[in-house]
Amino acid sequence: MEANFYAVIMAGGGGTRLWPLSVQERPKQMLSLNGKRTLFQMAVDRLEGLFPAERILVVTVAEQARKLQEQVPEIPAENYLLEPMPRGTASVVGYAAAVLAQRDPGAVMAVLTADHFIEEVEHFQAVLRAAKSVAEQGYLVTLGIRPTAPATGYGYIQRGESLGAFGGQEVFRVQRFKEKPDEATARGFLERGDHDWNSGMFIWTVEQILAEIARWMPELSEKLAAIRKAWDTPERGAVLAQIWPTIQPQTVDYGIMEKAERVAVVAGADLGWNDVGSWDSLFEVLEGDEHGNLVVNAQHLGLDTHASLVVGDGSERLLVTVGLDDMILVDSGSALLVCPRSQAQKVREIVKLLKENGYHRYL
Structure with missing residues (x-):
């Protein structure tokens, strides 16, 4: 373990696309989608051996922190950094960097996700070690995922010149970031072979990312400096509550990564990665039964049911299906979702309809 790596x-x-199980009180990262560990617990599990619990920080909103602490009690309570409200990933990154700068000015930070599947844990750790070496040369490093299909739901990273191999991992300068494409464009990316999916995971030194924020987002930098100054004082809570709502929401991709000059990608990592962006994506990470069905946290009895997903709320209620093919059924106990697998991406639209029609108790 490297002492300055966090x-x-x-x-x-x-995670609105996983409604009705993913709701405000129990968001996506708190769900157990394999019937065993929650996505958050799995995110911490795969860091074992590389990061001790005291060097794992969690940035979350206050109402979720207690439940996350219950799931992973080994992470110290002071390592939970609470956002008064969501303000985008640029503020999350800056917040964590400002706090780490107080604790360890020479820190290198790996910014990771709480709600993704990563099957190849050993490879994942090797990629993180390699990325740390690149970051220590003054680069902002992102993890690219080798595309397996012309996906339209991910952003893409186009690779530029090679920076060589680090720890056995090939690293390139980033030529450009590209937004979520249409299918024809995504197919072109796949055929060219010089594009990776943007995983949303980053590695950099605290010093470098704070310098980039100061350069490209000076207003955010000033507010982070005020939070940092008050961090080890009794004024911390009051300063955070006063300043945080005034931060303009922005992603780190748009605010920093697309503008910075020294940006690198650890390319084509084959991590068994999936962002679990829809119910249908579970078929890519879990193994079905002899009929191709996935049953998660449910008692299920199926007749002539094939290639379907049945998700329960862990209760003893029996879910019975007859004649279903390529369908999704999700029972949260208070709401029931039924849709064809091909329509799984439209769940986000349902959440919008619930809000518009006043069904807030189901959100």
Whole structure:
């Protein structure tokens, strides 16, 4: 373990595409989608041996922190950095960097996600070690995922010149970041072979990322400096509560990564990665039964049911299906979702409809 290497887990998201199980009080990262460990617990599990618990920080909103602490009590309570409200990943990154700068000015931070599947843990740790070496040369480093399909739901990273191999991992300068493409464009990216999926995971020194924020987002930098100054004083809570709502929401990709000059990508990592962006994506990370069905946290009896997903709330209620093919059924106890697998991405639209029609008790 390297003493100056820290993990920062972003754990404040809502995951609306996994409604009705993912709701405000129990967002995506708190769900157990394999019937065993929650996504947050799995995110911490895969850091074992590389980051001790005292060097794992979690950035989340206050109402989620207690439940996350209950799931992973080994992370010290003071390592939970509370956002008064979501303000985008640029503020999350800056917040964590400002706090780490107080604790360890020479820190290198790996910014990681709380709600993704990563199957190849040993490879993942090797990639993080390699990325740390690159970051220590003054680069902002992102992890690229080798595309397996012309996906339209991910951003892409185009690789530029090679920077060589670090720890056995090939590293390139980033030529440009590209937004989520249409299918024809994504197919072109795949055929060219010089694009990776943007995983949303980053590695950099605290010093470098704070310098980039000062350069590209000076207003945010000033507010982070005020928070940092008050951090070890009795005024911390009051200063954070006063300043945080005034921060303009922005992503770190748009605010920093697309503008910075020294940006590198550890390319084409084959991590068994999936961002679990829809119910249908579970078929990519879990193994079905002899009929191709996935049953998660449910008692299920199926007749002539094939290639379907059945998710329960862990209760003893029996879910019975007859004649289902390529369907999704999710029972949260208070709401029931039924849709074809091909329509799984539209769940986000349902959440919007619930809000518009006043069904807030189901959110």
